[in-house]
Every structure is written in structure tokens, then in C-alpha cells.
Amino acid sequence: MLLLLLFAVIPFVAAASNGVLFTSSVTYCEPPETLLIQQFDLTYFAQNQSIFFDIAAASVQKNLNVSANIVLNAYGMTLVNITVDLCSILGGALCPLPTYQFNGSETISLPASLGVSKRIPEIAFRIPDFEAYAQLTLTEATTNDVKACVQATLSNGWSTRQPAVEWAIGILILLLLLAGLWQTLRSSLHPLLAHRLVDLFHLFQFIATTGLFSLNYSLLYRAFTLNFAWTLGLVSSSAIQAAIDSMRSRTGGTMPNSSSTSAVGLVDRKLSPWNTNLAVPSAAQSMLLADTDYTPTGYTPTNLSRIALTQVQRLDSTSAQVQTVTTSSSNVLQAGIPIYVNSIHIGSANAFDTVFIVALVILAITITLSLILYGLLLLADRLDWGSDTQRRRYRNMFPGFIKSWVLRLALIAWPPILLFAIYQWTLKDSWLSTLFSVITFLAVSALIIWPTFQMVRLVRQHSTGIFDVPDSGHYEPLYGRFRAPRYFFYIVFLAAIFLRAVVVAAGQGHGLTQIILCLIIELAIVLAHIFLKPFKTRRGDVFSAYFSIVRLVCTGLMIAFVESLTVAAIPRVAIGAVIAVILSIAVIVLVCNIVFSLVRWPWQRRARQATLTETSTLEKGQSPPRSIHDRPSSPSSASTPTARLSSSTANLTHQ
Ligand SMILES: *[C@@H]1O[C@H](CO)[C@@H](O)[C@H](O)[C@H]1NC(C)=O
Ligand SMILES: *[C@@H]1O[C@H](CO)[C@@H](O)[C@H](O)[C@H]1NC(C)=O
Ligand SMILES: *[C@@H]1O[C@H](CO)[C@@H](O)[C@H](O)[C@H]1NC(C)=O
Ligand SMILES: *[C@@H]1O[C@H](CO)[C@@H](O)[C@H](O)[C@H]1NC(C)=O
Ligand SMILES: *[C@@H]1O[C@H](CO)[C@@H](O)[C@H](O)[C@H]1NC(C)=O
Ligand SMILES: *[C@@H]1O[C@H](CO)[C@@H](O)[C@H](O)[C@H]1NC(C)=O
Numbered sequence: 001m002l003l004l005l006l007f008a009v010i011p012f013v014a015a016a017s018n019g020v021l022f023t024s025s026v027t028y029c030e031p032p033e034t035l036l037i038q039q040f041d042l043t044y045f046a047q048n049q050s051i052f053f054d055i056a057a058a059s060v061q062k063n064l065n066v067s068a069n070i071v072l073n074a075y076g077m078t079l080v081n082i083t084v085d086l087c088s089i090l091g092g093a094l095c096p097l098p099t100y101q102f103n104g105s106e107t108i109s110l111p112a113s114l115g116v117s118k119r120i121p122e123i124a125f126r127i128p129d130f131e132a133y134a135q136l137t138l139t140e141a142t143t144n145d146v147k148a149c150v151q152a153t154l155s156n157g158w159s160t161r162q163p164a165v166e167w168a169i170g171i172l173i174l175l176l177l178l179a180g181l182w183q184t185l186r187s188s189l190h191p192l193l194a195h196r197l198v199d200l201f202h203l204f205q206f207i208a209t210t211g212l213f214s215l216n217y218s219l220l221y222r223a224f225t226l227n228f229a230w231t232l233g234l235v236s237s238s239a240i241q242a243a244i245d246s247m248r249s250r251t252g253g254t255m256p257n258s259s260s261t262s263a264v265g266l267v268d269r270k271l272s273p274w275n276t277n278l279a280v281p282s283a284a285q286s287m288l289l290a291d292t293d294y295t296p297t298g299y300t301p302t303n304l305s306r307i308a309l310t311q312v313q314r315l316d317s318t319s320a321q322v323q324t325v326t327t328s329s330s331n332v333l334q335a336g337i338p339i340y341v342n343s344i345h346i347g348s349a350n351a352f353d354t355v356f357i358v359a360l361v362i363l364a365i366t367i368t369l370s371l372i373l374y375g376l377l378l379l380a381d382r383l384d385w386g387s388d389t390q391r392r393r394y395r396n397m398f399p400g401f402i403k404s405w406v407l408r409l410a411l412i413a414w415p416p417i418l419l420f421a422i423y424q425w426t427l428k429d430s431w432l433s434t435l436f437s438v439i440t441f442l443a444v445s446a447l448i449i450w451p452t453f454q455m456v457r458l459v460r461q462h463s464t465g466i467f468d469v470p471d472s473g474h475y476e477p478l479y480g481r482f483r484a485p486r487y488f489f490y491i492v493f494l495a496a497i498f499l500r501a502v503v504v505a506a507g508q509g510h511g512l513t514q515i516i517l518c519l520i521i522e523l524a525i526v527l528a529h530i531f532l533k534p535f536k537t538r539r540g541d542v543f544s545a546y547f548s549i550v551r552l553v554c555t556g557l558m559i560a561f562v563e564s565l566t567v568a569a570i571p572r573v574a575i576g577a578v579i580a581v582i583l584s585i586a587v588i589v590l591v592c593n594i595v596f597s598l599v600r601w602p603w604q605r606r607a608r609q610a611t612l613t614e615t616s617t618l619e620k621g622q623s624p625p626r627s628i629h630d631r632p633s634s635p636s637s638a639s640t641p642t643a644r645l646s647s648s649t650a651n652l653t654h655q
Contacts (some may be wrong), residue, residue, distance in 0.1 A: 020157060021156055024152075025265030027151050034138060036058045036059075038321065039055060039321070040057065041055070053105065058102065067083055069083045069136070073132060126158065130158070131445075132154040133154060151325075159223045180196075186464070196590070202497070207224075210555070213336060213511055219273045221561075222343065236258075238345070244353040251431050253322070264344065268335065272569060334508075351423060355420045356436050362409065373398070403474035407448070407475070452478070482536070486534035488534060489534035499517075512561055526545065543593070546589070
């Protein structure tokens with residue numbers, strides 16, 4: 001698993017010798033008048049200095065003399081800003097602008113005299129999630145009216161979003177789920193792996209959530225967090241999205257549908273990768289082309305296929321593939337959840353419904369598996385499989401097993417459902433989506449809040465620690481890791497998840513406020529760790545405190561992404577990379593911990609078995625067959641030598 005993660009990172013470090021730059025999105029920056037574009041793919045190969053283009057465009061206005069302005073902006077710096085009067089080049093072939101439909105796809109070698117290779121720094125081909133765009137503006141020479149404006153973002157194909165990483169964390173989760181199920185079935189004293197499954201999910205969900213704030217993330221960091229989007233239930237599938245689109249449009253939804261095209265073209269121009277709020281004319285401005293004789297010899301537009309203009313239909317900009325994005329148009333994606341979910345082809349208003357459908361699928365799988373398991377138990381009774389005592393043991397532990405796993409699933413589903421349900425309420429879109437969100441929110445919250453009430457009631461009734469209360473076994477996913485006097489500490493984590501979801505979902509559009517509130521939340525968790533020392537061992541406290549400090553530090557570093565601070569693009573990329581590294585290390589630490597406990601587990605089981613045989617007579621006298629979640633007395637209430645012994649084995653598993 002680690003190797004897979006590493007392999008995903010290596011490509012960025014390795015030199016990309018055969019670098020390419022290509023257009024990753026094309027949009028109009030003014031409503032199209034003169035120049036209509038159906039397709040615009042441009043690729044520059046550094047290796048052989050050639051350009052591949054696949055362009056379908058039409059110039060439709062007659063008798064128009066224009067000057068062309070080309071701007072190239074990388075990381076907020078204007079690298080190129082040249083204006084060419086088209087009447088003064090190519091012997092006037094473009095003056096007035098010829099009207100024709102141009103459909104062409106060709107690879108051409110750039111003449112060395114242009115010296116393009118010298119002007120594109122090597123890093124542009126290597127840095128993941130390159131932030132750059134090119135803009136072509138045609139201005140009527142006499143009136144200065146903008147006749148056409150086209151923007152295209154550039155990419156080099158490298159990204160911190162890697163399918164390999166998504167698969168790796170998926171396989172990791174699956175293995176851990178199987179190990180956790182096995183461990184709870186083998187009546188482990190303390191299902192550490194099952195706890196770690198919830199922990200790992202919550203860590204991944206935290207990482208994904210850091211991409212949802214209304215901040216001006218660097219493209220690199222947003223792409224990194226998108227690796228973890230599926231842990232929030234954001235699984236994009238065009239079939240599901242189409243179904244949600246039609247469901248919303250029939251129930252009063254008016255927000256834009258999901259789109260299968262790249263969302264980067266719709267991103268607010270103030271944000272990465274556009275960075276127009278930072279655009280400063282740089283010294284490099286006059287560097288390109290100004291000192292060369294800009295006459296592409298041997299290659300003139302007259303050599304391109306000309307097609308009669310009668311075939312060209314004026315494109316309706318709403319139905320066209322190429323959209324118009326201006327500061328005043330309504331299709332601009334704002335920072336936060338809209339950009340994040342649209343980057344994975346999920347419409348902003350479809351976000352909750354997507355999570356909802358994924359949750360339904362998981363619910364269906366859970367119910368099916370439970371029924372199969374129950375059926376197996378009945379079948380075992382019928383066919384006399386195994387010994388009587390074995391069958392009784394499994395029958396006894398079945399309800400507790402199901403209850404505790406439902407609780408774990410609820411703990412995993414709670415953060416995304418909270419977040420996207422609250423976000424759905426802020427949208428006022430389809431009433432059916434809102435209804436679903438209210439129901440799901442209440443149902444999943446009840447699955448978590450009800451056990452909490454039950455536990456408080458049980459503890460009151462028995463006036464002992466929770467660990468000595470019989471029938472509390474299936475609430476173990478909540479309290480099991482904490483020492484007896486601090487059994488309620490899980491509420492700190494749940495409260496943090498709740499508050500974080502409220503801040504992120506309800507605070508969309510207020511990045512600075514979101515970050516400050518989240519910093520307070522994370523700080524509170526760190527302080528709670530320091531003052532309450534909730535875990536059974538010092539190592540457990542340190543381990544959990546480490547993750548809360550990681551969350552605090554990463555949230556703090558994200559201040560650099562606050563839009564109003566207008567931090568330059570390159571520092572934002574660097575800070576994004578630092579946060580990504582810190583979070584990746586946290587993931588690796590957690591995974592290593594899981595691997596170690598997996599390796600040590602059989603040994604612990606043997607140690608426990610020894611204690612169990614020692615205490616078996618005692619236990620039989622005391623209580624009916626123990627459910628898997630019954631545990632020995634906690635260290636604080638340990639009084640008999642056997643209890644001390646078994647609690648010391650339990651300690652081994654807690655960290
Ligand atoms: C465009 O420029 C050409 C050549 O300079 C000139 O003959 C023509 O009248 C101009 N057309 C307009 C509309 O200005
Ligand atoms: C390009 O240069 C022109 C003047 O030379 C200036 O008006 C324009 O704002 C510049 N564009 C950008 C994007 O810097
Ligand atoms: C040019 O390309 C556009 C879009 O791909 C297409 O609709 C049109 O039919 C093509 N025209 C010709 C003459 O090939
Ligand atoms: C340049 O190299 C790319 C692949 O590396 C190739 O697809 C393209 O055809 C080459 N261009 C020329 C003009 O040979
Ligand atoms: C979304 O798609 C549905 C069909 O799936 C359509 O009826 C509806 O008009 C679309 N809504 C928007 C805003 O484009
Ligand atoms: C167009 O360019 C190609 C090479 O790209 C050349 O073979 C052809 O002869 C040219 N056609 C005309 C009409 O100049």
C-alpha cells in the first residue's frame with residue numbers, strides 16, 4: 001500500500017523529459033460575435049518542438065479589420081502580452097479577417113527561429129497542476145470594440161490527483177474492513193482494527209474536507225484533496241448524475257446540471273489557475289516574440305482548408321460546448337464546494353444526492369450481508385454444523401455484532417451526510433433533495449445520538465464505569481478506546497465533526513471566517529487531549545494528540561489560501577505542497593500503526609487466550625456467555641489478579 005502511494009509520487013519527482021503542454025479547457029471571455037469555436041485542442045511537444053492542433057472554428061463577420069492580443073499568464077504572472085495588428089502581417093492576408101469555417105487537425109514543426117523552447121522553462125513541463133492560461137482577444141482596429149475573446153487553460157498532464165492513489169486508499173480501506181470484520185467475528189477483546197477503520201475514514205474525510213472551504217486553493221492542493229473525495233461518498237458516474245439531474249429538474253431544481261467537461265474553465269477568474277486578481281505585468285512581458293521577426297514563414301492560413309461559410313451556423317452559446325464565462329455570467333463556479341464537486345463532474349446541487357445514493361447502496365449491501373449471515377446461522381442450526389456451543393456463541397453475538405457494525409457505518413457516514421445535507425439546505429433547490437437530506441440527516445444522527453443517550457442512562461443506572469455495564473458491548477465503537485472515567489471523550493470528536501460540517505457547509509463564501517472557526521475547533525481538540533488524557537495509555541494519548549495537532553497545523557497553514565489576503569500563486573502552491581506532505585505523513589503513520597497491530601495481533605490473541613482459560617471458571621459463574629464486545633474490567637477498577645492480567649493484555653491493543 002505504502003509502495004503504491006510512493007509510486008504515485010515518484011512521477012512528479014522524475015524529470016519529464018518528453019514534456020507536453022496542452023489546452024485543458026476553452027471558454028469565451030466575451031459573448032462570441034466574430035469567432036465561433038467548436039473545438040480547440042492544442043498540444044506543444046517540447047521534445048521535437050512541434051505543435052499538434054485540432055481546431056474547429058468559424059470566423060463569421062465580414063469586412064472586419066482587427067488586431068490580435070495574446071496574453072500568457074502563469075501563476076498570476078503575465079509572461080506574454082503582445083498585440084499584433086493583423087493588417088501588418090502576412091502581407092495583409094488576414095485583413096480584413098477572412099470569413100470561413102476552419103476545421104483542421106495537423107502536427108506542425110515550429111521553426112527553430114521562433115525559439116519557443118528557450119522561452120518555456122523546463123519546470124512548466126514538470127510541476128504538477130500547472131496553473132497557466134492563454135488568452136486571445138481580437139479588437140476592432142478602428143473602434144477598439146472587443147470582437148472575440150477566448151481563454152484556454154494550459155496543463156502539462158501532471159497532477160497530484162492520481163487514480164493510483166484513489167485505488168490504493170480504496171484497497172487499504174477494503175482490507176482494513178475485512179480485517180476488522182474478521183477480528184470482531186473472532187471475538188477479539190478489543191477490535192482495534194475496527195476502530196482504526198473508523199479513524200482512517202475520518203482522517204481521509206478530513207483531508208477531503210480541507211478542499212471544501214471557500215478558499216483560493218492552489219490547483220495542486222485541490223487536486224490532492226480530490227484523491228479522497230470518494231471517502232465523502234462523492235463518486236461520480238455519468239449515469240447517476242443524469243438521473244439526479246432529471247430528478248431535480250422535475251422537483252423544482254433550477255441549478256445547473258452536472259457536466260462531463262472540465263470544470264476548470266468555469267472557475268472564478270480570481271482563483272487558481274486563473275489568478276487574475278494577482279496579475280502583474282512582469283519584466284518577462286516583452287521577452288517573448290518582441291525580439292523576433294514574427295512571420296511564420298512557409299506556413300500561411302491560405303494553406304488551410306477553407307470551407308464555404310454557408311455551412312456555418314451561428315452557435316447558440318448555451319448549447320455550445322464552449323461556454324462564455326465573464327465576471328458577470330451566472331455559470332461561474334465559486335470557491336468551495338462548487339469548484340470541488342464540479343471538478344469531479346458532480347453539479348453543486350447534485351452533491352448531496354450523490355452522497356445519498358452512495359449511502360443507500362452501502363445500506364443495501366449491509367442489509368443483504370446481514371441477512372446472508374443470519375441465513376447462515378439458521379442453516380447451521382438446521383444442518384448441525386459445528387458444535388452446539390459454537391453455534392450458541394455465534395447466535396449470541398449476532399445482534400451485538402450487527403449493532404456495533406451499524407454504529408461504525410453510521411460514524412463513517414455521518415460527516416459527509418451532515419456536511420452535504422446542510423449545504424443542500426443553503427441551496428433551496430429541488431424540494432425532493434431537501435426532503436431526502438432532512439430524512440437522512442435525522443436517521444444517521446439518530447443512529448449516533450441514541451446510543452449516547454442509552455449509554456448515559458446505563459451508566460446512571462449502574463453507577464459504575466461504562467465498562468462494567470452489561471449490555472453496553474455494542475456501543476463499544478463509541479467508548480471502547482477511552483479509559484473508564486473518560487468514556488465520553490468520543491463526544492469531543494463527534495462535536496468537532498458536527499461543528500466542522502456546519503462551518504464548512506453553512507459558511508460557504510466566507511473563507512476567512514471558516515478558517516478561524518475551524519482553527520478554534522482544532523485547538524479545542526488539542527487542549528482536550530492535553531487536559532483530559534482520555535486514552536488508556538500514554539502512547540494512545542500521544543498518538544491521538546499527534547493527529548489533532550496535524551489537523552490544527554494544516555488548518556492554520558490554510559490561512560494562506562484566504563482570498564482577501566491575496567497571497568501570490570507560487571507561495572500558495574508551496575504551502576499547498578507542505579500541507580499535502582504533512583497530511584500524507586499522517587496517513588502513513590496511521591497505516592504503519594495498523595500494519596504493526598495486524599502483525600502483533602495473533603500474538604496478543606494467544607496471550608489473551610491464556611488469560612481467558614485462567615479466568616474461564618470465574619466468568620462462567622458470573623455471567624451468561626459473553627458477547628464479543630464484553631470486555632474485562634478497565635484498569636482503574638481492576639481488583640482481582642485475573643482482571644489486572646486481562647486488562648494488561650487489553651492495554652497492548654490500545655495505543
Ligand atoms: C481594412 O483594412 C484594409 C486594408 O488596410 C482596407 O482596405 C479596408 O478598408 C479596411 N476595412 C475597414 C472596415 O476598415
Ligand atoms: C497587456 O498590455 C496592455 C498594454 O500594453 C494592457 O492594457 C493590458 O492590460 C495588458 N494585459 C494584461 C493581461 O496584462
Ligand atoms: C467542422 O467541425 C464542426 C464541429 O466539429 C462540425 O460541426 C462541422 O460539420 C465541421 N465542418 C466540416 C465542413 O467538416
Ligand atoms: C513530436 O512528438 C510527438 C510525440 O512525442 C508526436 O506525436 C508528434 O507527431 C511529433 N511531431 C513531429 C512533427 O514529428
Ligand atoms: C438538467 O437536465 C434535465 C434533463 O436531464 C433538463 O430537463 C433540465 O432542463 C436541465 N437543467 C438545466 C438547468 O440545464
Ligand atoms: C500546404 O502545405 C502542405 C505541407 O504542409 C504542402 O504539401 C501543400 O503543397 C501546401 N498546399 C498549398 C496549396 O500550398
